[in-house]
Amino acid sequence: MPAPLTPRVMGRLRLANQGLLSTGFPTVPDAVRWMTAMQAQDLGAALWAVGQRVPGTAASDVRAALDAGTVVRSWPMRGTLHLLAPEDLRWILGITSGRLMNMVAGRHRELAITPDDIAHCRDIAFKTTEIRKAEGAPGATREQLFQAFEEAGQLTKAQRGIHLLGSLCQRAWLVQGPMAVSTGKVGVQQLFVPFDEWIPESRDLGRAEGIAEMLFRYVRSRGPATVKDFSWWSQIPLTEARAALKEVQDRLVELQYGGNSYWLSPESAGMLDDGVPGSRSLLALPGFDEYLLGYQDRSLVLAPEHAELVVPGKNGVFKRIIVAGGEVIGTWTRSANGKTISVAPEPFVGTLGPAAERSFQTQGRSYLKFMAG
Structure with missing residues (x-):
């Protein structure tokens, strides 16, 4: 007999379909391609979102995919950064960018950004990345592009710079490429590179x-x-x-x-x-994970009375979530004291039971190991 539909069963179906139960996906690009686009404005959260779907990986594996261009990060929808398969980015932008550019047209007028300004910045960006390439760097940082814009008379203050840069990416002239490296450490930003150089082959799909x-x-x-x-x-x-x-x-x-x-x-x-799996599962998912964020109506997995505990003040910033058996039952925190990093659960009601606490601690250890790798 089919399992009766309940919010938890629906939630567990979503967990299974997102690769969050059982074996997940074999590689980082496989996971990202299956998901089509994964929200990634918080890079650390995006790394763990992929890690939860690809068992046995480390954060360095996701960074390596970005370095190799087997996964890319850009603004394909909602004006927000996402991870995508490289061959999908151009055709998705062809569908979504027109509406987004219409939505920001008023803001561009306020910032005195014209189509000629965007074309001018495209030429500046191409020249800057060429210079950087000649110097042995694979691309230019945002700060280097902003400096080049300023030197050419294009102001970057008051968000004008980020709107110009976003416009170049929306038009598939630039894309974020390999991770930037600074003073021998892994950086937290990516270099910008010409789109056609970084993604030489794209699928071609019409709008419908x-x-x-x-x-x-x-x-x-x-x-x-x-x-x-x-x-x-x-x-x-x-x-x-x-x-x-x-x-x-x-x-x-x-x-x-x-x-x-x-x-x-x-x-x-x-x-x-x-039989839908995962009835005893417990996951510590990152903020902005597609399991919760990827739906207009989140009430199937998150009780409306707890929604503000995940997105305080409805400010658009999602806290890390604990998901038990398909239901969001709390949030969790990460704190550092010197070199010691720890995680702690914050259930919506009461405390976690002994079994759930053990599962959470296992998840916490996996998270710390992943981010350190």
């Missing part, structure tokens, strides 16, 4: 075809999910998302729950017959 592929891959990796969840995540208008659903729904399964239509892959739906 691309939206249909994005929707199918979103549902396959995040289902059960609604078409509204996808529209919010991708910022693709709901009318186009619904049209795309008609193109792919014969490859998906529909679940009715709480008066809404949720979609998932047939393989995922099969778990309802065989």
Whole structure:
């Protein structure tokens, strides 16, 4: 008999589809490609988000993928940094960047940014990266580009610089490449490089075809999910998302729950017959993890009365979360005292039971080992 649908069962299906249960994915690029795009404005959080999906890896493995260009980091949607497979970035930008540029048009007027300014900065950026390459560096830092912009008369104060840089990336002229190295240590930022040099081969998908592929891959990796969840995540208008659903729904399964239509892959739906795994799972996920952030409606896995404990003041900054059996039951912290780094749970209600506490401590040790590697 199929398992009855409950919020926890739906949550565990999402855990399984995101590679957060069982064996996960074999490599870092495999995980990122499966997820299509993973929010990554906080690089440390993004590293752990990948690490939770690729067992046995270390943070250095994700950095190595960025260094090699087998994973890239850019602004494909919602004006926010994400990790993507390199071959996916250009066609996704072709779908999403126009709407984003329209959304920031007013801010560009306030900052006195014109199309000619953006083209001028493109030329400056290409020249600067050429100079850096001749000097033996694979790209230019944000500060080096800003300095070059200023020297050419393009002001960078009051967020003007980051808007110019973002515009160059939105137009697929620049992309973030290898990690920057400073004073012999791993840096926390990436170098900017010309897009076509870093990603010489890209897939070519038209808008309708691309939206249909994005929707199918979103549902396959995040289902059960609604078409509204996808529209919010991708910022693709709901009318186009619904049209795309008609193109792919014969490859998906529909679940009715709480008066809404949720979609998932047939393989995922099969778990309802065989038994959805993860009922005793406990995970310490990073802030901004797609498990919670990747949906418009998060109430299936996070009780509305606890939402502000994850995003205090609704300020858009997501705290690290503890997920038990498909439900977000608390947050967790990381603190440093000298060279000693520790983690601590902050459950929403009471304290963790003995078994959950042991599981959390195991997760904490895995996190510290991962980030140190």
